[in-house]
Amino acid sequence: MARQVSTRRKLAFTALAWIVALILFFPILWTILTSFKTEQEAIASPPMIIPSWTIENYIEVQIRSDYFRHFFNSVWISVGSTLIALLIAIPSAWAMAFTPTPRTKDVLMWMLSTKMMPAVGVLVPMYLIFRDTGALDTVWGLTIVLTLINLPIVIWMLYTYFREIPVDILEAARMDGAILWKELVYVLVPMAVPGIASTLLLNVILAWNEAFWTINLTASKAAPLTAFISSFSSPQGLFWAKLSAASTLAIAPILVLGWLSQKQLVRGLTFGAVK
Amino acid sequence: MATRESRTLARIMMAPSVIVLLIWMIVPLVLTLWFSFQNYNLLNPITSFAGLLNYQFFVTDPAFLQSIGNTLLLVGGVLLITVVGGILLALLLDQPIFGQGIVRILVISPFFIMPPVAALIWKNMLMHPGYGIFARIAETFGFQPVDWFAQFPLFSIILIVAWQWLPFATLILLTALQSLSEEQKEAAEMDGANALRRFIYIVLPHLARAITVVILIQTIFLLGIFAEVLVTTNGGPGYNSTNLAFLVYRTALLSFDVGGASAGGVIAVILANIVAIFLMRAVGRNLDA
Numbered sequence: 001m002a003r004q005v006s007t008r009r010k011l012a013f014t015a016l017a018w019i020v021a022l023i024l025f026f027p028i029l030w031t032i033l034t035s036f037k038t039e040q041e042a043i044a045s046p047p048m049i050i051p052s053w054t055i056e057n058y059i060e061v062q063i064r065s066d067y068f069r070h071f072f073n074s075v076w077i078s079v080g081s082t083l084i085a086l087l088i089a090i091p092s093a094w095a096m097a098f099t100p101t102p103r104t105k106d107v108l109m110w111m112l113s114t115k116m117m118p119a120v121g122v123l124v125p126m127y128l129i130f131r132d133t134g135a136l137d138t139v140w141g142l143t144i145v146l147t148l149i150n151l152p153i154v155i156w157m158l159y160t161y162f163r164e165i166p167v168d169i170l171e172a173a174r175m176d177g178a179i180l181w182k183e184l185v186y187v188l189v190p191m192a193v194p195g196i197a198s199t200l201l202l203n204v205i206l207a208w209n210e211a212f213w214t215i216n217l218t219a220s221k222a223a224p225l226t227a228f229i230s231s232f233s234s235p236q237g238l239f240w241a242k243l244s245a246a247s248t249l250a251i252a253p254i255l256v257l258g259w260l261s262q263k264q265l266v267r268g269l270t271f272g273a274v275k
Numbered sequence: 276m277a278t279r280e281s282r283t284l285a286r287i288m289m290a291p292s293v294i295v296l297l298i299w300m301i302v303p304l305v306l307t308l309w310f311s312f313q314n315y316n317l318l319n320p321i322t323s324f325a326g327l328l329n330y331q332f333f334v335t336d337p338a339f340l341q342s343i344g345n346t347l348l349l350v351g352g353v354l355l356i357t358v359v360g361g362i363l364l365a366l367l368l369d370q371p372i373f374g375q376g377i378v379r380i381l382v383i384s385p386f387f388i389m390p391p392v393a394a395l396i397w398k399n400m401l402m403h404p405g406y407g408i409f410a411r412i413a414e415t416f417g418f419q420p421v422d423w424f425a426q427f428p429l430f431s432i433i434l435i436v437a438w439q440w441l442p443f444a445t446l447i448l449l450t451a452l453q454s455l456s457e458e459q460k461e462a463a464e465m466d467g468a469n470a471l472r473r474f475i476y477i478v479l480p481h482l483a484r485a486i487t488v489v490i491l492i493q494t495i496f497l498l499g500i501f502a503e504v505l506v507t508t509n510g511g512p513g514y515n516s517t518n519l520a521f522l523v524y525r526t527a528l529l530s531f532d533v534g535g536a537s538a539g540g541v542i543a544v545i546l547a548n549i550v551a552i553f554l555m556r557a558v559g560r561n562l563d564a
Contacts, residue, residue, distance in 0.1 A: 118498055128306075
């Protein structure tokens with residue numbers, strides 16, 4: 001029996017929830033609005049709410065600092081590291097989900113434990129290794145590091161998805177005389193794709209926003225958006241509108257991906273502990 | 276049934292991930308340990324064995340104790356705000372409201388903002404003592420604007436980081452809340468339990484596990500907070516907002532003291548491991564279920 005909820009109560013909760021939500025979202029909204037203001041409007045008193053919708057800042061940011069190079073560095077690094085991680089993780093998670101041994105659990109826990117290592121704990125050797133191998137300030141170098149730091153999460157997410165694929169269906173297919181590759185193509189892949197897709201999505205988000213290694217292991221050439229935006233920390237003159245434009249472009253794609261993946265988020269970030 | 280053949284196949288399939296992670300786990304950590312016992316400065320080509328000297332210098336540096344204190348305050352402050360706020364917000368979002376989908380999207384958005392952007396938005400457009408929104412609001416009501424990063428540097432960073440992590444806590448607690456059965460709540464209601472008692476005796480115990488997970492996972496990430504400190508206060512004024520991660524970074528890449536930074540790194544690893552043990556237990560228990 002559903003509980004009767006009075007409309008008045010619902011309206012009160014609605015108002016409260018919207019107020020809280022808008023307060024939390026305000027900094028983001030304000031950044032987007034400011035990005036379309038002139039620098040004078042950005043610091044006007046009292047604050048201007050409706051901008052003059054200039055796109056000058058976006059053009060300026062591109063001309064002054066080759067913005068799209070940093071943008072595409074972010075794309076290559078986040079997508080590249082995710083794809084490589086998937087390539088390594090899929091067979092591994094597959095094997096653990098479908099041919100578990102008594103040691104599978106220990107292996108999984110050990111993999112997760114590598115994620116607990118604080119980055120500063122290995123900053124020094126990583127920096128020196130990168131310096132000596134010429135990986136410093138390169139896209140490929142960062143791609144490798146981000147692959148490594150996200151690999152445990154990728155394996156775990158895939159494992160929790162794969163584990164939910166019923167094994168019986170495989171046996172049924174085998175009884176029908178399906179050979180191995182047919183089993184894979186027609187039975188398993190379609191069932192595994194949604195899990196792989198959400199793993200990919202979440203991992204691209206994590207890699208895009210990673211702000212320790214990307215800042216410490218790049219200078220200018222391979223700097224992704226995290227490192228580029230950090231360079232705005234000691235600005236000169238009027239720059240808020242330009243900072244907002246650079247920030248808006250940096251967060252927009254990931255906000256959209258995040259909204260799309262919100263259902264899988266909980267599961268991925270808690271290693272399947274909360275579903 | 277797993278045959279011997281399929282087991283061999285499984286091993287081969289797992290090999291790349293195990294090997295890669297094994298190298299990633301062992302090589303840098305061993306190097307850190309090794310460096311931590313060396314007199315090694317990037318500006319000085321001669322290295323020598325230092326024994327425990329690096330640890331002694333790092334630990335007796337006044338900045339060390341301050342950074343440990345700051346790290347604990349940072350982690351504790353953010354946890355307090357996000358867990359309490361997250362529970363309240365999750366309870367609110369669990370109510371029937373109009374436009375639930377949009378509210379949910381607005382609430383989780385801060386989590387997707389990359390740390391440098393989040394920190395710079397707050398630093399410049401909200402907390403700036405001259406032009407920031409907070410200063411404008413203060414002026415409107417006739418108060419003196421606060422110079423946040425000069426007067427309350429650590430608290431300012433706590434606010435920013437809490438803003439980023441509140442959505443995470445909310446989302447996870449909301450998910451846990453939604454798995455609470457309607458019948459149980461109704462039964463308690465019929466027994467005459469009021470809202471507060473229902474919360475304490477039914478909702479909170481149900482959330483206990485999710486709260487544990489939130490605390491532990493956030494702690495792992497919060498121990499390593501770096502970009503927010505770098506772009507807002509750069510650890511200052513003095514060492515007032517320097518946490519352990521930032522101190523190690525400063526020792527390594529600004530003073531070029533490889534040995535000292537490595538000693539700090541080892542200490543950070545030990546600290547994180549203490550937390551990790553608890554997290555692994557909580558997650559591991561779920562595997563059996």
